[in-house]
Amino acid sequence: MDFKLGKGGEVKIILVFKGTESIEEVDELYQYLKNKGLFKGNAGEVYANVTNTDKALLLGLGEEDKLTLDSLRKAFFNAGKELAKLKIESVDIEVPELKNICYLDGIQAIAEGLLQSEYSFEKYLSKKKVILSIKEVNLNVIDGKREQSIEAIEEVKNIIDGVFLARDLVNEPAMTMTPKTLANNAKKELEKLGVKVEIYGREKIEDLGMKAFLAVSQGSSQEPQLIVMDYKGNPESIEKLALVGKGLTFDSGGYCLKPANGMETMFSDMAGAASVIGAMKAIAKSKVKKNVVAIVAACENLISGAAYKPGDIIESMSGKTIEVLNTDAEGRLTLADALWYAVKNLNASKVVDIATLTGACIIALGNVNTGAVTNNEEFMKNIKKASHITGEPIWELPNNDEYRELIKGTFADLKNTGGRGAGAITAGLFLEEFVDNTPWIHLDIAGTSYLSKKQGYLPKGATGIPVKTLYYLAKEF
Template sequence: MKFSIGRIGEARILPVLKDTVPQGMEELFAYLKERELFSGAKGEIFFDLGLHGSNTLLVGLGEADKLDAQAYRQSFYKAGTEAAKARLTQVTVDLPKFPQICYRTAVKAAAEGLYHSAYRFDKYLSQEKKKPVLEEVAFQIVAGTEDKVTSALAEISNILDGIDLTRSLVNEPAEAIYPETLAKAAQEALTPLGVEVEVKGLEEIKALGMTAFLAVARGSAREPKLIIMRYRGASEDQETIGLVGKGLTYDSGGYALKPAASMAAMHTDMGGAGAVIGAMSAIAASKLNRNVTAVVAACENMISGEAYKNGDIIRSMSGKSIEIGNTDAEGRVTLADAIYYTATKENVSSIIDVATLTGAVIVALGSHYTGAVTNDQAMMDEFKLASDLGGEKVWQLPADDDYRDMVKGKRADLLNSVKGGAGSITAGLFLENFTEGKKWIHLDIAGTSAYDAPHGYRPAGATGIPVQSLYYFCKGDNDQTRCC
């Protein structure tokens, strides 16, 4: 979707607070109130479209004292959906300034809601089955805000392009996205933005001693790839943030074979990889004054005579041994080497790993919150501020020695699967063993990475979570008490 300032098309979108009347529309609003057609409640829509209509789409923002970025996202998502139903491809948004919310924040949130309404993954549909979408939006803005709005639209466009990249990668079937093509997609998307993308193949991965990663990968005929993406927006003496994404481009469960119904969606098991690639796109396009390195250990978890087995004891790059209680708990095994590599070879000061790691997090939090485990509360507090800015909910899970003891093994140093519940917590704390003492956050996005049906202002399929949170965390300066 293309955003600009000015006017475009014949129709306009006008946001309205609950029980308020825009200047010059008193007669229309008296009519709407009398017939109870529109009051400005959040997400409420009235479209005066037609030969003799005003071609105005009224969208309610809700009550003034509850006005926030989420209200804009949700309401403009509905407005965009209605505009598409009317087969509009261009529309102008008349955006008034309300004192309850920063104008720049309002512009970004409105643009985001409209973008989400227009996203489609329909490349495999025949042309006649594709639905029309809103393509261009112009903002008619308050005088004197041009510079603020221009920078806001540029930033949110870069973020949305990153989300679009993540969604498109995660929504692709496993026959289209596998380790080699995922690496190629990262190169094609990021290299033009100034990101150095290094791809290591099988022999180089062996030379690094990434035996845990290779144990998972060896059941597949497709060669694994280690994808390293380096963005340098600050001087060399500044710290580097590390992002690690789970890169299982397909997960059959291995010898702990998944049922068919569960297996069909396992092309989305690289949601963490997609998220860090999308975040790197947004970071580089916005030219953030930060150094960020992202790492993805990409492979498939399949069954063959070479595949690793339940009951195996394998070594990791760190030297720690892992007893495999469940080959379907493979993501943490690949991440063990990816995190250790990032901590020891890429000179990072902190690490955030992102993974569709456990069904347990869905049991605990459903699809509304990403689960988080950390070893550094100050870092976690900063990440929560970033996630609030992006409208991506995060819930911090407890992490103490009672849970850490659960992943300790008797036949090996660590267990990749434990009994006793708390599956999302123990999976996260398993990974802590490979951070080498670096500040670290683990994000379990199994419930939030992709939806079976539309929810809120996000459509079905890949959501792009947590691209925005990662972007704002890397950007820093997440003070929401001032107008940014």
């Protein structure tokens, strides 16, 4: 999809708010539709008239006072889908100033909605269902916004490239997306953009003392991989944001085996890893002037004679010992060593970990909000601002000391589960034990990273959440 500034295109997209009295370009058609109740201007409503000489697509934006960036994205996503269905190749959009929305933010929301409409994962289908048709989008922008609009569109294209990369990595089945494949993908996608990518195998991981990470991996024949991606956007600064993604390329639950229907999508348990790789691509492509490092401890959690077991006591890179009460609470063990590596070996100033960590978070928040736990409220305010810009809502969970008591061990320093109650919170607070007071945020994306059915512009399957939020956190905050 190519974006150009100026007029042109075979179909004109006309923006319509609910309650609009008349539309100069196609008023006769609009009055007919309105009187018949066929088009009311509701948010995301689409009516295409492409058979007449004056080809137009009416796009509803809902009530003017309630328009948001996300409703604008969803509306243009619907428009993109309808245009593709009609095999339209070029469109014309006049972009007016919209109430309560920054002009350039609006441009980006329009472009994102159209770009989102192009995504599909059809690699393994013998017959493709999605046929891309929109080749050219002509945007008529207001005076004085031309150069800024070009930059804004280029930025959103880079971000969506990162989102789509994350989706593709997550949607790939575990038989082909092994720890080594994930590492090789990170190297292939990022090194050409100036990101230094280092990949460490079992021997180096042992040398680093990552015993918790290794314990999870030892039931699999696939070698674990520690993936370190370093982007220096501002070499003069000592500030460094670390993004730590959970990288379980398949999770059977280990000896605490998941039921069959709980295992069928566990190839997506590396969505945290995919999101940090996608975010790094967006950050590097846009040449964000910040220093960002991403870390992924990638492995599989399987059963074999070598697999770790309930009742085991394992060490971690930090020196803290952990009682394994549940082998299906494995992601926090890999993240414990990855977080310690970020703060101690890489000297991160701030850390965000992203993980499909708990079913408890899905029970609490469904698939709408990402759950969050933090040790630094100012940092949390910043990521909430980033998530508000992107339409990827985050809900902060409490971190009372009483919850911390639930993860204290009996025969070791910690235990890897605090029980059924407050499971999303205690899992997050377990990770806090490995950041050594560095400003830190934990994002539990168990409910938001993979959907059983499409939701707005988010497809069934991998969503790419929270690539956009991580990008804006790095760039703005």
